[in-house]
Amino acid sequence: MRHRTIHLFRKGLRLHDNPALLAALQSSEVVYPVYILDRAFMTSSMHIGALRWHFLLQSLEDLRSSLRQLGSCLLVIQGEYKSVVRDHVQKWNITQVTLGAEMEPFYKEMEANIRGLGEELGFQVLSLMGHSLYNTQRILELNGGTPPLTYKRFLRILSLLGDPEVPVRNPTAEDFQRCSPPELGLAECYGVPLPTDLKIPPESISPWRGGESEGLQRLEQHLADQVHPADTGLCGWAEGWVASFTKPKTVPNSLLPSTTGLSPYFSTGCLSVRSFFYRLSNIYAQAKHHSLPPVSLQGQLLWREFFYTVASATPNFTKMAGNPICLQIRWYEDAERLHKWKTAQTGFPWIDAIMTQLRQEGWIHHLARHAAACFLTRGDLWISWEEGMKVFEELLLDADYSINAGNWMWLSASAFFHHYTRIFCPVRFGRRTDPEGQYIRKYLPILKNFPSKYIYEPWTASEEEQKQAGCIIGRDYPFPMVDHKEASDHNLQLMKQAREEQHRIAQLTRDDADDPMEMKLKRDHSEESLTKTKAARMTEQT
Amino acid sequence: MMKRARQKVMVDNAVPQTSQENKKQKTCLYGSAFSESDPHASIDWGSLPHHVILRIFQFLPLVDRARASSVCRRWNEVFHIPDLWRRFEFELSQPATSYLKSTHPDLIQQIIKRHADHLQYVSFKVDSSTESAEAACNILSQLVNCSIKTLGLISTAKPSFMNVSKAHFASALTVVFVNSKSLSSIKIDDTPLDDPSLKVLVANNSDTLKLLKMSSCPHVSPAGVLCVADQCHGLKELALNYYILSDELLLALSSEKHVDLEHLRIDVVSENPGQVEFHTIKKQSWDAFVKHSPKVNIVMYFFLYEEEFDAFFREETPVTHLYFGRAVSKAMLGRIGLNCPRLIELVVCANGLQPLDDELIQIAQRCKNLTAMGLGECEVTCRGFIEFVKMCGGRLTQLSIMEEVLIPDNDYSLDRLHLEVSKHLGRMWFPDMMPTW
Numbered sequence: 019m020r021h022r023t024i025h026l027f028r029k030g031l032r033l034h035d036n037p038a039l040l041a042a043l044q045s046s047e048v049v050y051p052v053y054i055l056d057r058a059f060m061t062s063s064m065h066i067g068a069l070r071w072h073f074l075l076q077s078l079e080d081l082r083s084s085l086r087q088l089g090s091c092l093l094v095i096q097g098e099y100k101s102v103v104r105d106h107v108q109k110w111n112i113t114q115v116t117l118g119a120e121m122e123p124f125y126k127e128m129e130a131n132i133r134g135l136g137e138e139l140g141f142q143v144l145s146l147m148g149h150s151l152y153n154t155q156r157i158l159e160l161n162g163g164t165p166p167l168t169y170k171r172f173l174r175i176l177s178l179l180g181d182p183e184v185p186v187r188n189p190t191a192e193d194f195q196r197c198s199p200p201e202l203g204l205a206e207c208y209g210v211p212l213p214t215d216l217k218i219p220p221e222s223i224s225p226w227r228g229g230e231s232e233g234l235q236r237l238e239q240h241l242a243d244q245v246h247p248a249d250t251g252l253c254g255w256a257e258g259w260v261a262s263f264t265k266p267k268t269v270p271n272s273l274l275p276s277t278t279g280l281s282p283y284f285s286t287g288c289l290s291v292r293s294f295f296y297r298l299s300n301i302y303a304q305a306k307h308h309s310l311p312p313v314s315l316q317g318q319l320l321w322r323e324f325f326y327t328v329a330s331a332t333p334n335f336t337k338m339a340g341n342p343i344c345l346q347i348r349w350y351e352d353a354e355r356l357h358k359w360k361t362a363q364t365g366f367p368w369i370d371a372i373m374t375q376l377r378q379e380g381w382i383h384h385l386a387r388h389a390a391a392c393f394l395t396r397g398d399l400w401i402s403w404e405e406g407m408k409v410f411e412e413l414l415l416d417a418d419y420s421i422n423a424g425n426w427m428w429l430s431a432s433a434f435f436h437h438y439t440r441i442f443c444p445v446r447f448g449r450r451t452d453p454e455g456q457y458i459r460k461y462l463p464i465l466k467n468f469p470s471k472y473i474y475e476p477w478t479a480s481e482e483e484q485k486q487a488g489c490i491i492g493r494d495y496p497f498p499m500v501d502h503k504e505a506s507d508h509n510l511q512l513m514k515q516a517r518e519e520q521h522r523i524a525q526l527t528r529d530d531a532d533d534p535m536e537m538k539l540k541r542d543h544s545e546e547s548l549t550k551t552k553a554a555r556m557t558e559q560t
Numbered sequence: 561m562m563k564r565a566r567q568k569v570m571v572d573n574a575v576p577q578t579s580q581e582n583k584k585q586k587t588c589l590y591g592s593a594f595s596e597s598d599p600h601a602s603i604d605w606g607s608l609p610h611h612v613i614l615r616i617f618q619f620l621p622l623v624d625r626a627r628a629s630s631v632c633r634r635w636n637e638v639f640h641i642p643d644l645w646r647r648f649e650f651e652l653s654q655p656a657t658s659y660l661k662s663t664h665p666d667l668i669q670q671i672i673k674r675h676a677d678h679l680q681y682v683s684f685k686v687d688s689s690t691e692s693a694e695a696a697c698n699i700l701s702q703l704v705n706c707s708i709k710t711l712g713l714i715s716t717a718k719p720s721f722m723n724v725s726k727a728h729f730a731s732a733l734t735v736v737f738v739n740s741k742s743l744s745s746i747k748i749d750d751t752p753l754d755d756p757s758l759k760v761l762v763a764n765n766s767d768t769l770k771l772l773k774m775s776s777c778p779h780v781s782p783a784g785v786l787c788v789a790d791q792c793h794g795l796k797e798l799a800l801n802y803y804i805l806s807d808e809l810l811l812a813l814s815s816e817k818h819v820d821l822e823h824l825r826i827d828v829v830s831e832n833p834g835q836v837e838f839h840t841i842k843k844q845s846w847d848a849f850v851k852h853s854p855k856v857n858i859v860m861y862f863f864l865y866e867e868e869f870d871a872f873f874r875e876e877t878p879v880t881h882l883y884f885g886r887a888v889s890k891a892m893l894g895r896i897g898l899n900c901p902r903l904i905e906l907v908v909c910a911n912g913l914q915p916l917d918d919e920l921i922q923i924a925q926r927c928k929n930l931t932a933m934g935l936g937e938c939e940v941t942c943r944g945f946i947e948f949v950k951m952c953g954g955r956l957t958q959l960s961i962m963e964e965v966l967i968p969d970n971d972y973s974l975d976r977l978h979l980e981v982s983k984h985l986g987r988m989w990f991p992d993m994m995p996t997w
Contacts, residue, residue, distance in 0.1 A: 170990050175990070256759035281997060316975075321995040384996045421997050428995060435994075440936075511688055511717035518716045532989065533960035534905050535883075 020047035021114035021142070023197075024106065026132075027053045027092075028125060030118035030148055031077045032230040033084055033291035035185035037146040041093070042116040042197075043189055045144075046219055049197040050110060051085055051092050051301035053078055055211065056099040064419070065125035065412035069380040071218045073228035073415050077288055080229025090194040090353065093208035099128065100551045103135055111139050118287070119145040121154065121330045122419045151182035151291055151323050154330050167343060168434070168529040172324045181299070185292045224379045225275045225322050226282055226415055233283030240278040241297055273383045273457045275375075282381065284322065290540040291319050322421055329420030336423040338404060341528050345432045347516050349395070349402035356401050358499055359394050360409050362462075365491075365498035369446030371461040378461070382416035385451065388429055392442045395430035396513055398505045403430035431513060433527045438513045441506045445474045464489050606632045609707040613638040626667070642678035645671070651686035652695045672702045674676045679703065683712035683747075686720055693720040697732035708740040709768075719750035720778065726752045726779065737761045745771040749799070753777040755784035766791040773799035775827045782806045793817045799825035802838065807845040814852035821852075825859040828872075833865035843875045850878045850902075858902075861885060866912075873899045880929075881905040887937075890914055897922030904929050905958075910937035915967065917944025924951035932958035938965050942972035956985060963991040 023046040032052075033039065042049050060066060066074075082092035095102050107113065115132060129145055136143045147153060157175055158165055166172040174307050186548040213220065298316050334340040338347070358364055362373040365444070370388040382390070387410075393399065394406045403426040410426070411417045431438040448458070455473035459466040465473060467487040472479040477491045477498055484490050491497055517524050530536030570748055617625050617638060629639035648671065653662045671679075676917055686692040696713065713721060721729065729752045737743065737757070743765040753774055761769070769792040774780060782804045789795065789812035796819060830836050845920070850856065859881040862869075869875075869892040873879075876899045887910040896903065897919055906923070916938055923930065930952060941946075945966060949956065959981075968974055974991070982989045 169993055169995075173990055174988055317993070318996045321993075321997065325995075387997065388994070416997070425995055425997055437936075515687065515717040529992075532958050533992070534907055534934045534958045535960075537932070537958055538905075 019113075021045050021110050022048045022110060022225030023114040023116055024050045024052050024103075024110070024112050025417045026115060026117040027051065027081065028117060028128075029120060029285075029287035030443070031081050031286055031288050032233075032290060033081075033088075033187050034230070034234075036118070036146065036189070037148045037186050037292045038116045038118045038144065040186050040189055040193075041144055041146055042114070042195040046114065048110075048199050049090075049194070050106075050112075052106070053081075053092060053094045054099045055094055055096045056102070057096070057216070059099055059124075059128070063122075064417070065408050067380075067412040068213075068219045068223050069413065070415060070417065071216065072213060072224070073226065073282060073380070074286065075210060075213060075216075076232075079232070079285055080231050080288075081285075082210055082427065084230060088189065088191045088194045089195075094210050095208055096211065100131055100135065102429075103132060104139065107135070107139050107141055114142045114144060115145045118149060119147045120149060121326060147172050148290065148292075149287060150326050151295055151319060152176070152179060153183075154327050157327050158331055165328045166324075167328060167527045169321070169324055170529045170532075172327065175321070176320070176323075179321075182292055182295055183308055185290055185296060192300060224381075224415075225277075226279075226380060228282070228286065230283075230288045233280065233289040236278050236280055236283070237289060237294065238268065240280065241301065273375075273386060273452065275379055275381060276383075278383065281318070282414075284319075285416040285418040285421070291322070322418075325420040325424035328424065335420065336404075338402065343433045343523065344427055345516055345520050345523055347430075347432065347513075350400045350416075352401060353397070354406050355399050355499065356394075357469070358496075359399060359401070359406075363495040363496050363499075364393070364444075365477070366393070366444040366502075367455075367458045367462055367465055367476065367495075368405075368444050371448075371458045374461040376410075376413050380413060382414075387425070389442050389444065389447050391426060391429035393444055395426075396438060396509055398444070398500050398502060398509070400509050400512065403427060403432060406430075436444070436528050438517070438522060439510060441510070443506075445503060449474050463494055464496075606634060608634075610634070610638055610641070614641055614643065617644060621795065634864040640674060642675070645675040645678040647681040648675075648679055649683045649685060650696065650699060651685045652692040654689045654691055668699060672699065676703045677705050677707070679706055679708055681710040682708055683710075683715060685714045685716060687716055688718035688720050690720055690723040693724050694728070696721075697724055697728055700732040700733050703736055704739055704741050706736065707742055708736055709742055710745040711736060711743065712745075713749075713751055714747070715750055721751040726754060730754060730757050733757050734760050738764055741765060742768045744768045747771075747773045748772055749775040749777065751777055752756065752779055754779035755781055755787070758784045758788055762788055762791045765795065766982075770794055771797040773797070773825070775799045775801055775825065776829070777801075780804055781910065782809065785809060786812060789813050794819050795845070796821060797823040800827070802826050802828040803836070805841065806839075807842050810845040810849040814833075814848045818852070820854075821849075821856050823857045823859070825861070827861045827863070829863045830865060833867065835882055836868070838868065838871040840871050840874065841877075843877075846876075846878050852893050857881060857904075859883075864888075875899060878902045883907045885986065887911060890916065890919060893919040894922065897926050900927060902929060903927040905932040905933075906930065908936060908938060911939070913939055915939045915941050915944060917941055920944060920948040921951065924948045931955050934958070934960040935965055936962060939967060940965055941967045941969050942974065942977045943969050946972060946977060946980050946984075949981050953984060954986050959985065959989065961991050963993045966991060 021042075023042045025042040030036055030038070078092065078094060082094075085092050095106070103115070107115075115136065117129065117132075119129070120126070128141070133143045135141075153285075156179060160175050160178055161171075166175050248534060280289060280294070284291055295316065309396075309438070328343070329335040332341065332343055338344050344549075359369070359373065362370040362377070364370055364373075369390055372382055372390045375386070376382045376390075391403070391406055394401050395403050405421050407426040410422055414422070427433040428435045448455075452458075454470050455468075459472050465476060465487070467489065468476050468479065469487075471484075472483065472487075475498075476484070476487075476489070476495065479487070481490075489495055569711060602684065613635060616762070620628065625639060625644070625783055629636045650668065651661055651663045655662060682703075684696040686696055687704040693715070715721060733753070734757065737760045737982050743761070746761070746769070751774075754777075758780065769788075772788060772792075772795065774785075777800075780800070785798075785800055785804050786806065786809050788798075789809055793815075798813075798821065812818070813824075828838070856878075858879045860879050861883045862872075863885040866887050866889045869889050872892065880901070880902050881904060882896065884907065888908055890911060893908070893911070893916060896906070903923070906927075916935075917940060923943065924947075933956065940961070945961070949959070963974065966974060966977065968977075972980065978990055
């Protein structure tokens with residue numbers, strides 16, 4: 019029986035390596051490619067800022083154009099998704115709905131509701147995985163039913179799994195022809211709305227454009243740089259991936275918006291992670307004597323996979339309360355301080371430049387994320403990581419349910435990360451990364467006339483020097499909102515106390531087998547319990 | 561728990577209860593739950609023999625035991641049997657500001673009143689408030705007639721005992737030191753312990769003292785700890801700060817009368833750069849010390865600024881475990897390779913921007929006992945690191961290095977590196993990684 023199918027795009031805004039879409043095309047006589055723009059659903063499930071809306075709309079426009087080229091069209095239907103499905107299933111005599119399987123709780127609920135409708139209205143639902151490298155279930159199975167809670171354990175499990183599934187083939191014009199695309203008239207009614215239609219503020223100057231085409235172009239740029247390393251000099255290091263992943267002390271440019279960065283395209287699904295993985299693997303296989311790209315390129319995909327896996331099997335993953343792997347810490351509630359951090363008014367140029375770039379462009383380098391997150395949570399302000407996560411979710415183009423939460427727990431030392439005594443200094447860290455302060459000058463132009471000596475701590479400049487720089491601290495730019503040494507010392511004690519109390523929770527996400535300090539802590543702790551049991555046994559004998 | 565205990569009783573209990581006794585114990589909650597017509601109702605919980613209830617109670621945590629103690633008089637009696645009060649950890653914290661649970665004040669009163677004599681293994685866990693530390697001292701002061709063997713004062717965060725007045729602290733300790741006469745283990749780091757208190761300790765407990773941990777006790781002088789070494793010949797474990805370590809101390813610990821020392825921990829701390837001039841310990845003193853105690857672990861924790869390391873490891877030093885909590889100079893790491901043949905474990909928190917290849921390779925060559933290494937914010941080339949691991953081989957049971965530390969070169973990328981290292985170690989190994997997103 020050939021189906022009449024609605025394929026629902028949710029994430030997975032692409033045509034290449036899209037198993038659900040391909041399955042729809044192969045099993046149907048008619049396929050309606052649909053995107054349901056349910057604004058209420060989106061805003062209730064996540065925080066989405068203006069830049070993210072723009073990126074999404076651009077991605078939809080790109081998808082529409084790509085489908086057009088294959089003789090089909092994207093139908094964007096606005097409204098509450100259950101009603102939309104109900105109406106159109108009936109209008110178009112739909113027998114099957116296909117969609118990409120997603121692990122976020124709100125998407126899972128959506129799928130469950132659609133299945134419910136399917137039972138009621140008599141259509142089948144087919145959901146296929148396409149957003150991760152591996153079948154998450156398999157990883158859980160290999161680890162005895164629970165997610166591996168440390169990255170090292172995760173890598174060991176992966177080594178048992180072998181390579182991920184190969185990407186599926188691209189759909190062709192013939193595929194769509196066979197599935198008689200909907201009439202053109204239809205397509206006009208269901209166009210991609212403009213931002214103004216949705217009352218979204220006009221776009222700012224973000225250099226990141228949404229869409230599969232843009233993503234694929236960047237991907238090619240990324241990989242082209244690797245295949246012809248000779249062109250770029252400097253013993254084979256190419257601008258593309260080096261700029262993203264080289265240690266910051268040598269390349270300040272890495273902080274600037276990457277022209278070959280890919281993370282927002284992975285999170286929206288404009289790019290398939292499996293395709294990228296295999297392209298990279300081919301390059302590793304071919305390159306012999308040239309320096310290989312750092313493992314952190316493929317590593318970015320594996321980190322993503324790690325957080326996806328843990329999130330899929332951990333209740334309340336994006337919260338502290340009720341989250342079994344997260345330290346329960348009594349963070350301060352301070353709306354004013356949170357606001358200062360969010361709006362780049364901390365008085366620490368390094369942090370403020372980072373938060374400014376984030377707001378203006380929707381992307382910051384991962385080390386910048388580390389600095390900003392550490393400052394908000396365990397380093398200086400002692401404000402909950404959940405607050406930071408919400409801000410990042412709103413502003414980051416690559417905001418992703420599990421990765422955002424996972425990284426915030428990491429950076430606040432609530433889980434996964436245990437060297438809590440390593441606190442990034444908001445002055446020194448920036449200075450190490452970019453000694454001349456070019457990054458600061460670009461994003462905080464008010465400070466641009468300060469000499470490099472002062473630019474990370476302008477409050478240390480004399481009044482005369484501030485006048486010369488045309489910026490009086492306290493008037494044109496805020497004083498530092500905390501004394502870093504005092505705040506971080508205090509916070510270290512709080513963290514130490516919390517970890518003492520919750521030793522068992524901390525252990526869950528700790529990789530200790532190879533770390534001598536960890537082993538020593540384990541020994542100390544077991545020493546204590548040994549003496550306790552010894553003493554207990556002695557009390558029995560007396 | 562209760563179910564298990566019940567089965568035990570059915571096996572162990574050889575003495576059947578008469579129905580008359582049953583009637584007497586009717587006030588007991590569980591007794592009344594059994595009707596007399598029930599053939600299995602021969603068990604009356606309230607009249608189990610004391611030793612059985614004691615056995616059961618030993619499985620229960622304190623809070624459950626305490627609840628059980630208000631069930632009936634017999635259970636209450638058992639609750640107070642001295643055996644259950646040998647070991648106790650007083651948890652003291654201010655609820656408004658702390659996560660730690662606190663021992664109930666009524667319970668503390670009960671213990672002081674009825675069980676001070678029974679306490680043998682005692683610890684005080686306090687939060688960062690001065691009130692909690694003072695409360696601990698108050699309790700200590702009341703433990704007259706005690707015979708404590710183990711005493712521990714633990715500050716979970718800030719060293720709150722340092723805010724207690726020296727006099728108050730000293731007098732509290734004196735009560736325990738003088739009355740116990742059989743103290744064998746004392747953990748008293750981060751406190752205002754002073755020389756006179758040590759004298760009192762020694763005067764009363766020199767035969768029994770085996771373990772003394774007093775790191776970061778700024779009022780103790782070299783003479784104070786020397787007094788301990790001279791008199792306490794059974795001392796096996798000692799933890800102190802570097803400034804009170806002396807040649808005389810090492811020699812005193814090596815005297816014929818002294819047992820082998822097993823564990824010596826030395827904290828080398830500097831609050832402000834250049835503030836302290838560090839003295840050197842003579843090689844002969846170390847030699848004598850190790851000759852006397854050949855198996856001793858010598859553990860050194862360094863919290864210094866880079867320019868302050870000059871005094872250390874200029875000659876052969878028998879240290880076994882080295883931890884650098886702040887940055888350590890490249891030159892210092894070079895000297896460690898040359899002069900620390902007994903080294904077993906090395907952890908470096910941070911270094912600088914120059915690769916440490918040469919230093920690591922020298923350590924691999926000369927520190928043949930090295931089994932554990934941890935590297936934080938340093939620089940090492942992939943080739944240098946692999947060379948190091950190859951030379952150490954399978955004896956490295958613990959190896960930890962941050963991914964960012966490793967510099968890829970023409971021969972090795974990070975990807976190849978983890979495979980090479982795994983091969984040489986004989987197990988799957990990864991560097992410590994931070995997520996990139």
